[in-house]
Amino acid sequence: MSSLFSVPLILGTGGRLGRQAETTLSRLYPATIAATRAEIDITDYFRMRGELERLEPTLVINCAAASGVDVCERQPDLAVRVNSDGAANAARACREVGARFIHVSTDQVFDGNKGSPYLEDDIPRPISKYGASKLEGERRVLKEFPEALVVRTSWLFGPCGGDFVEHVLEEARARHSLSGVTDQVASPTYTPDLIQALLLLAEIPTHGVIHFVNGGTCNRFDFACQVAEAAGLEGGLQRVQLRWKDLGFPASRPSYSALSTTRYRSITSREPRDWKEALAEQFTTSPPGRAAPGWQAPT
Ligand SMILES: NC(=O)c1ccc[n+]([C@@H]2O[C@H](COP(=O)([O-])OP(=O)(O)OC[C@H]3O[C@@H](n4cnc5c(N)ncnc54)[C@H](OP(=O)(O)O)[C@@H]3O)[C@@H](O)[C@H]2O)c1
Structure with a gap:
């Protein structure tokens, strides 16, 4: 008999x-x-649907x-094709083949002006093409498949790398400096x-939008400092506090996009642990390596 985890597909x-x-x-599994x-x-909806049937x-x-x-800011068509149309395609195909569907979304659906952690039913107002395409994706996923779950998260890091943690380590080792912006706060x-x-x-058995992030918030500069501390790289580093708005990247980011996990905690009775505890665990169990060549300015 098949159960929820008989054949998970990522x-x-x-x-x-x-x-x-x-x-x-x-x-x-x-x-x-x-x-x-x-x-x-x-x-490619039809090929995806065929693969899911198989x-x-x-x-x-x-x-x-x-x-x-x-x-995405430079290529808004790509953003819509993948983050909006593609997400809707996946939701539709899952509904049609009878699979539970979880879609991952982002804090960047918000404009950052709230000043306290965003709840799931706060009104999203994206300030980038990426955020707009992800928001449209969320809406279309839930329209195609109302039983789907849309999980928003932020500032991912982890053992698989290609992330801000590796970027910080690379900068510290190569240029003996530690930099990060102070005008972006999230978890x-x-x-x-x-x-x-x-x-x-x-x-x-729940559906709709749910926020999941680790506990605690910080700005990017504090995140970088914590990474250096976890790596034992603090001594002799030049510390440079930056402001996002001075850097000239094409897309805007919310200045404050902490997500409230009240709904997650009430549904699961679990408390997400603090991000610093998780970072410390990563350095103990799978210390990060060098930044992946494809690293981009953080999402
Ligand atoms: N990274 C963050 O800090 C962050 C924060 C909040 C939310 N999120 C969300 O978390 C999710 C995962 O993000 P991530 O950081 O893992 O992104 P990622 O490293 O860029 O991975 C995205 C993957 O999607 C693949 N992809 C792109 N277009 C596709 C298509 N048409 N069909 C199938 N696969 C396609 C890419 O393939 P290629 O490898 O071939 O390019 C890539 O492997 C996303 O929904 C993102 O919006 C990320």
């Missing part, structure tokens, strides 16, 4: 979160299927996205914790 396993999902799920973009392209997944986690915020979120949260939520 979309977007070439990426940071997708790789972590593959690592975690394949340890727990040997029948896990990991699909890179080359294997399942979410913008594979018969019981649970689908969509980690596929056009996640480069500045790339760094450890990818293994996020994946565990998705698995927990998958089993609960």
Whole structure:
């Protein structure tokens, strides 16, 4: 008899979160299927639907996205095709084949002006093409498949790398400096914790938008300092506090995008641990390496 976790399928396993999902799920569920973009392209509805009919997944986690915020600003058509149309395609195909569907979204659907942690029903007002395409994706996912889960998160880091943590270490080692902006505040979120949260939520008969981030907030500069401390790299580093608005990146980011996890905590009775505790665990269990060549300005 098939259960929720008989055949989990992860979309977007070439990426940071997708790789972590593959690592975690394949340890727990040997029948896990990991699909890179080359294997399942979410913008090609008919081929994706055919693959889902063939594979018969019981649970689908969509980690596929056009996640480069500045790339999306320059290529809004790409952002819409992947983050809005692609997300809707995946939701539709999952509804049609009867799979539980979890879609990952972002804090960047908010404008950052609230000044306190955003709740799920706060009105989103994206300030970038990326944020707008992700918001449209959320809406279309829930229209196609109202029983789907949309999980918003922020500032991902984790053992699979390609993230801000690796970027900080690279800068510290190569240039003996530590820099970060002070005008962006959010919650760094450890990818293994996020994946565990998705698995927990998958089993609960709930739907709609849910926020999951690790506990605590910080700005990017403080995040960088904490990474250096965890890596034992503090001494002799030049510390440079920057302001995002002076850096000239094409896309705007919210200045404050902390997400409230009240709903998550009430549904699951679990408390997300503090991001600093998760970071310390990463340095103990799988110390980060060098920044992946494809690292981009953070999402
Ligand atoms: N990273 C963060 O800090 C952050 C924060 C908040 C929310 N999120 C959300 O978390 C999710 C995962 O983000 P991530 O950081 O893991 O992104 P990522 O590293 O850029 O990975 C995204 C993956 O999606 C794949 N992809 C792109 N277009 C596709 C398509 N048409 N069909 C199938 N796969 C496609 C990419 O393939 P290629 O490898 O071939 O390019 C890539 O492997 C996204 O929904 C993102 O919006 C991320």
